[in-house]
Amino acid sequence: MVVAREGDELWAAAFMCPCKCGERIELALIPEASPSWRLTSAAPKAPTLHPSVWRKVGCKSHFWVRKGKVQWCKEQS
């Protein structure tokens, strides 16, 4: 995962979709953005994102990132 920051402020996270569809996912981390996510753990190798990531387009993957690991949501429809 790549986290873009400006000074002390994290403003975006980007990573390749874990389902291997090859698409790049970019998430806003600034509170002013909508939707936005929070990195509840900023450890570079074990980030935790909140809330879950749900792609509305493409592969429609729905998953959590906890401590750097992807946990798939089962209630996907």
Ligand SMILES: [Zn+2]
């Ligand atoms: Zn995907």
